[in-house]
Amino acid sequence: MELDLGAVRAFIAIADHQHFGEAADQLALTQQAISKRIAKLEAGLGTTLFQRSRNGSGLTEDGTAFLPHARALIALADQARESVSGRVRPLRVDVLETRLAATELIRDFLHAHAGVEVDIITSSGLRSGRSALVSGAIDVAFARVVGALDPSIDHLPVYLEPLHVLIGRKHRLAAHRQIRLSELTDSVARMPGNEPGSEWRQYYDDLAADFRLTIDTSGPYFGLEHLLDDIADSADSIVFTGERLRAPWHPEVVQIPVVEPIPGYPHSMLWQRRNRHPALPRLIDYVTAGFRPYDPEIHWLPTAELHSGLWGKPHVRESRRP
Known part of the structure; x- marks a missing residue:
């Protein structure tokens, strides 16, 4: 056919x-x-x-x-x-989920760059994004970078997102303005359907190992709204989230920053080196200008990011342009 x-x-x-x-x-x-x-x-x-x-x-x-x-x-x-x-087609940008930080970053970019057109594509993260970049199906992917990349792909760190927790009002920590990681050892972080082998699963496995946290990945994932209903009914369950998550409002769930240290989820931008879309250099310059480096005095990062050496300093823009 x-x-x-x-x-x-x-x-x-x-x-x-x-x-x-x-x-x-x-x-x-x-x-x-x-x-x-x-x-x-x-x-x-x-x-x-x-x-x-x-x-x-x-x-x-x-x-x-x-x-x-x-x-x-x-x-x-x-x-x-x-x-x-x-005709110049829209810049095709791959994000893991439209509620997450990468989509908010693109929204901010479009507000600052009138006339640029973007198509948002959702996928399964780094694994699908790598192949889509190589094939030319997308122009940009936002994901945590782990493991080897195809030589044709370039990348740079763009946003170290502080983690928060979504927590029900029945939980003993619900009235706190901030929550220390050490205070979460008696709680269960719910992540139903968390995908084995994914870059975010590895991140939370490392976080749990370093701070003796319990993560429960059991059960199907019916969506964030259903998960918040479960959290609202629980006295010991929590959900980790980034500070820029667009979570649906729930009267019995509060969002609280995590501190001492602040766990940062490392978002990177990836693109194919030979890509010549005219909006790509503008996006690279925008995310580079907004980059805030890792501070070992206040942040926690997995060992993989610490060894990469990419998160501790600002980056030179011109060397990164396609």
């Missing part, structure tokens, strides 16, 4: 939003039209790409395998069109 690019675009939109209705809105289609495109694509490929449920549409194993190739295919199609149209 020859792949229908419209169907492939629909597949990517649903994978990003995990919802047929939201993907249809993005593509200015009816939900019936986008469903027909996916049905045609699945029939042609001879497999099921999505698992439909009341909570949304998640990728099947085959859908996950197809996604990076679909992104690469659409990227090539867009580049082919741009080569004759002269």
Whole structure:
């Protein structure tokens, strides 16, 4: 079969939003039209790409395998069109989840740079971001960098995000204005569905080992709203979060900074060295100017970041530009 690019675009939109209705809105289609495109694509490929449920549409194993190739295919199609149209396409930026700090950073960048267009893509973090950068399916990825990268990928640290905890009002620490890490040894940090082998799982494993914390990854993850309901009913459970998380408001849950030391989650920006998108140097300059280095007197970082030597000093902008 020859792949229908419209169907492939629909597949990517649903994978990003995990919802047929939201993907249809993005593509200015009816939900019936986008469903027909996916049905045609699945029939042609001879497999099921999505698992439909009341909570949304998640990728099947085959859908996950197809996604990076679909992104690469659409990227090539867009580049082919741009080569004759002269139009500059939006900068494609990959983030782990739209509630997290990277999305807020991009929002701030767009407020400071009128006229720049950005497409936000959600993925599974560093593992999918690396391959998508190499294939050209995305221009930029934000993730914690661990392990080796392809030689074609450059990166720099952009934001050391202080951790907070979300905690129910029944918890003994709920009235505190700050919480020391040592005070959390009797609590259970809930992280249902925390993905083994992911860069964030490794971060929290290191944090737990250094400060004798308990992390519970059991159970399916039904979304942050459901998790906050569980926290509100508990006297000993907490949820770690970054200070810039856009958490849904809950009357029985409070957000409190963690101190002594402040655990910092290290966000980096990654891009392909040969990428020549005109907005990329502007984004690099913006995040470099806002970088605040690690302070060993107040912060905690995993050993991997300390050994990298990248987090302790500001970076020279010109040497990092593509």
